[in-house]
Amino acid sequence: MGAHDAARRPQVGAGHLNDRVARVVVDEPALEKPFDYLVPEHLGDQVRVGTLVRVPLHGRRVGGWVRELDVEPPARVALKPIAKVTGWGPAPELFDLAEWAARRWAGRLPHFLRTASPPAAVHGLPPAEVVTDVPVGPVDPLMGEALRRERSLLRLPPSADAYPLVLAAAALGPTLVVAPAHATAQLLASRLRRAGVPVALLPREWARAAAGARVVIGARAAAWAPVPDLAAVIVLDEHEEVHQEEASPTWNARDVAAERARRAGVPCVLTSPSPSLEALAWGELLAPDRSTERAAWPIVDVVDRAREDPLRTDLYSPKLVDLVRSGKRVVCVLNRKGRARLLACGSCGDLARCDRCGLTVAMDDDVLQCRACAATRPAVCLSCGSSKLKVRRLGTTRAREDLERLAGVPVGEVTGDTDALPDASVLVGTEAVLRRVDQADAVAFLDLDAELLAPRYRAAEQTMALVARAARLVGGKAGGGRLLLQTRLPRHEVVLAALHGDPARVAAAEAARREPLGWPPYTAMAHVSGAPAAEYVAALQGVQVMGPADGAWLVRAPDHEVLAHALAAVPRPPGRLRVAVDPLRL
DNA sequence: CGGACAAGCTGA
DNA sequence: CAGCTTGTCCGG
Numbered sequence: 258m259g260a261h262d263a264a265r266r267p268q269v270g271a272g273h274l275n276d277r278v279a280r281v282v283v284d285e286p287a288l289e290k291p292f293d294y295l296v297p298e299h300l301g302d303q304v305r306v307g308t309l310v311r312v313p314l315h316g317r318r319v320g321g322w323v324r325e326l327d328v329e330p331p332a333r334v335a336l337k338p339i340a341k342v343t344g345w346g347p348a349p350e351l352f353d354l355a356e357w358a359a360r361r362w363a364g365r366l367p368h369f370l371r372t373a374s375p376p377a378a379v380h381g382l383p384p385a386e387v388v389t390d391v392p393v394g395p396v397d398p399l400m401g402e403a404l405r406r407e408r409s410l411l412r413l414p415p416s417a418d419a420y421p422l423v424l425a426a427a428a429l430g431p432t433l434v435v436a437p438a439h440a441t442a443q444l445l446a447s448r449l450r451r452a453g454v455p456v457a458l459l460p461r462e463w464a465r466a467a468a469g470a471r472v473v474i475g476a477r478a479a480a481w482a483p484v485p486d487l488a489a490v491i492v493l494d495e496h497e498e499v500h501q502e503e504a505s506p507t508w509n510a511r512d513v514a515a516e517r518a519r520r521a522g523v524p525c526v527l528t529s530p531s532p533s534l535e536a537l538a539w540g541e542l543l544a545p546d547r548s549t550e551r552a553a554w555p556i557v558d559v560v561d562r563a564r565e566d567p568l569r570t571d572l573y574s575p576k577l578v579d580l581v582r583s584g585k586r587v588v589c590v591l592n593r594k595g596r597a598r599l600l601a602c603g604s605c606g607d608l609a610r611c612d613r614c615g616l617t618v619a620m621d622d623d624v625l626q627c628r629a630c631a632a633t634r635p636a637v638c639l640s641c642g643s644s645k646l647k648v649r650r651l652g653t654t655r656a657r658e659d660l661e662r663l664a665g666v667p668v669g670e671v672t673g674d675t676d677a678l679p680d681a682s683v684l685v686g687t688e689a690v691l692r693r694v695d696q697a698d699a700v701a702f703l704d705l706d707a708e709l710l711a712p713r714y715r716a717a718e719q720t721m722a723l724v725a726r727a728a729r730l731v732g733g734k735a736g737g738g739r740l741l742l743q744t745r746l747p748r749h750e751v752v753l754a755a756l757h758g759d760p761a762r763v764a765a766a767e768a769a770r771r772e773p774l775g776w777p778p779y780t781a782m783a784h785v786s787g788a789p790a791a792e793y794v795a796a797l798q799g800v801q802v803m804g805p806a807d808g809a810w811l812v813r814a815p816d817h818e819v820l821a822h823a824l825a826a827v828p829r830p831p832g833r834l835r836v837a838v839d840p841l842r843l
Numbered sequence: 844c845g846g847a848c849a850a851g852c853t854g855a
Numbered sequence: 856c857a858g859c860t861t862g863t864c865c866g867g
């Protein structure tokens with residue numbers, strides 16, 4: 258472009274009649290209002306809806322996304338030109354989805370647009386790979402059925418492989434797959450690639466996804482990946498909590514992916530060995546026949562610790578010691594995280610529990626207090642009346658030493674902070690060990706009750722998820738996979754569900770417990786905290802506000818529509834307000 | 844959000 | 856009344 262042309266470029270604020278005008282959402286969370294800018298002629302071919310740009314605003318330069326093109330700017334506003342094109346951004350339909358998500362999880366639009374944008378600037382797209390044909394063999398009838406429906410929840414036992422489902426979906430057209438972990442996505446991506454299916458693995462291959470791949474796959478944020486001509490959506494292990502963002506806004510990739518499929522009018526399949534109540538409420542359940550599913554769960558040994566030896570408070574039953582001595586690859590799980598200390602009766606060994614809600618209680622000024630419902634009672638055992646309560650607190654470090662001594666084999670310890678997996682056939686760890694190890698002969702839960710009785714409303718579901726993850730490491734009954742569950746609650750539905758390979762038992766019990774108490778998914782909840790929380794919740798209308806407890810409030814509404822409406826109706830006071838919709842840990 | 848500008852507080 | 860803090864407004 259010569260100096261002559263440059264001189265004819267519009268001056269700031271001048272605006273030629275035929276200049277295009279772009280409406281831009283700026284990347285300033287506090288600024289909800291979009292601003293209009295001129296599209297300079299030399300950038301014309303690079304500016305589309307979704308493009309990432311830099312624009313002048315109030316004397317500085319900010320990032321933003323082109324929301325709309327050729328808009329009618331408000332009168333009497335001198336438009337400035339877009340300063341720079343940063344690169345490709347979210348596809349137009351993802352803007353609507355981001356707006357929906359911002360409302361659903363009471364977050365800001367730019368937050369979701371950032372998630373839907375490439376991790377590094379993308380200036381051009383690679384050529385789309387040519388799809389010859391997807392090598393899909395005979396499709397499993399259940400998987401085929403799932404893909405014929407608008408939305409289905411496919412209960413795949415722990416040892417089942419989701420790969421054929423992904424392949425069958427890919428035969429329909431471009432498929433979005435959301436996996437619970439990047440490693441899972443990576444593994445599936447390489448299998449697909451070996452089969453000749455063009456794959457984009459997110460987040461790295463954002464540009465490849467935008468150019469058009471047959472399968473776009475990744476963990477949580479991949480729910481926002483570009484997928485031109487989307488034909489199917491799959492969410493693997495929908496029950497996994499990692500699908501939900503921990504920081505506020507606490508959006509869930511399962512829900513985003515499902516909404517995306519609904520908007521695109523394409524089939525959405527959620528898979529899980531033990532579906533969440535949320536998913537059961539969302540779509541139709543498809544499950545293998547009882548005997549098939551049962552066989553795909555491992556052999557389960559239940560050690561009833563109360564019956565075996567009521568006086569024992571240690572964690573090493575003879576069965577466990579035998580297992581550890583057997584020379585097999587054994588993973589022992591002991592979740593020592595959580596500040597709560599468990600109290601056990603010194604006479605009968607029973608755990609001290611709340612007489613109202615059944616959760617474990619803590620000693621507080623010589624009385625027992627329930628952390629869930631705040632009920633108090635005298636410090637005596639409910640089973641035998643003894644007032645001799647002992648604190649039971651065991652960590653993986655201690656368990657490792659004990660096991661090594663008892664079994665006479667080297668034992669390694671694995672927690673969330675462990676870097677390299679210890680080179681030992683027997684491992685003891687927190688639940689992190691179940692993510693770090695992918696194969697074992699047996700998994701033993703040293704103290705399943707610490708999970709079952711955790712003072713959280715989702716405790717049973719969360720425990721079932723852990724058991725399912727353990728079941729995946731050891732495989733089905735045919736391969737000899739074993740789970741050892743040490744518990745004082747052998748009739749608990751989680752124990753029975755594992756024993757019978759029947760996760761519906763947990764769902765039924767959970768539903769019966771939560772519905773009368775008004776817990777999700779029968780209601781919609783938000784946890785509101787931070788300095789301005791008091792002022793904010795006081796102004797909420799049409800919802801139930803509970804609290805404060807520890808400086809935080811719980812907001813409850815009959816459904817998410819009502820909750821989102823109420824949360825959006827009140828302007829946010831200045832300061833750090835945290836709103837966590839669908840809190841998992843209450 | 845962050846700059847601009849206006850209204851209020853302090854000090855000599 | 857300068858010089859500074861604090862508050863409110865607004866951006867294209």
